[in-house]
Amino acid sequence: MSRTNVNDLLAFLAVARERSFTRAAAKLGLSQSALSHTIRGLEARLGLRLLTRTTRSVAPTNAGERLLRTIGPRFDEIEAELAALSELRDKPGGNIRLTTGEHAAHAILWPALVRLLPDYPDINVELVIDNGLTDIVAERYDAGVRLGESLNKDMIAVRIGPDIRMVVVGSPGYLDSRSRPETPQDLATHDCMNLRLPTYGGFYAWEFGKGGHELKVRVEGRLAFNTLTPILNAALAGFGLAYLPEDMVAPHIANGHLVLVLDDWCLPFPGYHLYYPSRRQPTPAFAILVEALRYRR
Numbered sequence: 046m047s048r049t050n051v052n053d054l055l056a057f058l059a060v061a062r063e064r065s066f067t068r069a070a071a072k073l074g075l076s077q078s079a080l081s082h083t084i085r086g087l088e089a090r091l092g093l094r095l096l097t098r099t100t101r102s103v104a105p106t107n108a109g110e111r112l113l114r115t116i117g118p119r120f121d122e123i124e125a126e127l128a129a130l131s132e133l134r135d136k137p138g139g140n141i142r143l144t145t146g147e148h149a150a151h152a153i154l155w156p157a158l159v160r161l162l163p164d165y166p167d168i169n170v171e172l173v174i175d176n177g178l179t180d181i182v183a184e185r186y187d188a189g190v191r192l193g194e195s196l197n198k199d200m201i202a203v204r205i206g207p208d209i210r211m212v213v214v215g216s217p218g219y220l221d222s223r224s225r226p227e228t229p230q231d232l233a234t235h236d237c238m239n240l241r242l243p244t245y246g247g248f249y250a251w252e253f254g255k256g257g258h259e260l261k262v263r264v265e266g267r268l269a270f271n272t273l274t275p276i277l278n279a280a281l282a283g284f285g286l287a288y289l290p291e292d293m294v295a296p297h298i299a300n301g302h303l304v305l306v307l308d309d310w311c312l313p314f315p316g317y318h319l320y321y322p323s324r325r326q327p328t329p330a331f332a333i334l335v336e337a338l339r340y341r342r
Contacts (some may be wrong), residue, residue, distance in 0.1 A: 054116060056080055057095060061105045061113045062185065066098075112226040120187045125328070135327035138167025145172060145190035147272050148290050151319045153206045153338070154190065161337040176271065179245035181321065187331055188321040192314070198325045201323050205338040206316040210291045211252065213311065214303040216283040225306050226286075229253045229262045236285030237264035238276045251288045253310040264288075316340070 059069035060080065070080045088095050097111035105113055145154055150172055158170060173186070181189045190205065213226070219236075226232055229251070239248040248269065250261035266285050270276050273289060280287035280294075281302055287294075291311075297303040319338055321327075327335065 050087075050090075053083050055120065056083045057087055057109075058113065058117055058120060058254055060084060060096060060103060060184075061109055062117075066103060066105050067086055104153045126334060136165055136167060137333060138165070139170075139328055139330040140169045140171070141188075141331055141334055142173070142186045143188055143190060143319075144175050144181060144186045146176050147174050147274065148293065149190045149206070150174050152165075152290070152292060153317050157205075157338050161334065165330070165333065169335070170334070175243070181316070188319050190317055190319055192317060199323060200320040202318040202320045203335055203338070204316065204340045205319050206340050207342075208313040209316045210311055210313045211288055212291045212294065212305055213251070213286055213288055213307045214280055214294050214298065214305055215286045217304055218283045219280075219285060220304055220306070227307075229260060229307065232262055232264050232286065236266040236268075238279050238285055238287045239264060239269035240273070240276060240288075241269055241271045243271065249288075251309070252314075254312040255310050288298065 056069070056073060056075075060066055063069040066077050066080055070077045073080065075083075077283050084096060091108075094106050095112060097104050097106055135233075141152045143154070154172060161171070162168065177220065179186065179189055179325070181187075192209070213232075215235075223235060224231075226235060232251070237251075241247070242249050248263065250263050252261050253259070268276075268279050268284055270279075273293065276287045277289055277293060277297075279285065280289075281297065286306070294303055294305075297306055319335060
């Protein structure tokens with residue numbers, strides 16, 4: 046097979062996986078018109094339509110799906126073998142793509158990368174912050190970071206952080222104007238900041254437990270966000286109660302800008318884990334990252 050044909054197949058894989066000529070062109074460093082011309086040429090040589098195009102979407106045809114299933118894993122194997130050759134270098138190198146939530150990125154991953162990367166100048170890391178439950182295989186990530194309680198059973202999971210406790214906080218000014226909640230049910234009389242979860246499309250229910258009794262509370266308020274930092278800022282500004290990781294609000298509790306409520310109802314739960322498919326053969330660079338992140342009590 047000629048080099049041109051190999052490049053055409055790689056172009057097809059990019060479009061089929063991204064489901065977008067725009068994203069695929071950006072990934073390949075091509076113009077959309079050049080990429081479209083390449084795909085049309087490949088389809089003409091094969092005598093088959095590989096992609097169905099509309100003004101809103103791109104999707105593989107039956108023939109395209111078959112080609113994607115058969116050649117996609119083979120190109121992935123070649124990429125993995127080339128990456129594995131980095132073990133023969135003095136210092137491993139390569140690209141690592143991770144998907145993670147906002148809190149884990151700031152609290153766990155970034156501190157570890159600050160320590161690791163200066164010693165390994167040829168390791169490149171891409172962090173994609175996404176609070177949804179991403180399919181790391183379909184989206185071609187090397188690994189993901191999620192809480193221990195939300196991991197799929199077919200994944201290898203490496204603990205990278207301590208247990209986490211979510212707590213309820215509000216500013217002194219806000220709480221001076223309201224009676225402080227004594228039970229989770231009292232939140233019904235308060236303005237609470239909601240967090241929207243992209244995976245399920247709804248708001249995150251606040252979770253509590255005490256004396257073996259667990260409950261989830263759907264709160265209401267004037268403000269809702271899809272990341273944690275704006276929720277913290279809104280709580281500091283006195284707009285209501287927030288439900289946030291304890292380590293994120295601890296400095297503000299210490300300096301008196303926030304007050305902890307319902308403390309005895311907020312229980313710890315399993316912390317962050319790095320997870321990746323069990324069939325994945327770790328590259329030397331990825332193995333180094335795993336060890337740098339591994340949680341040691």
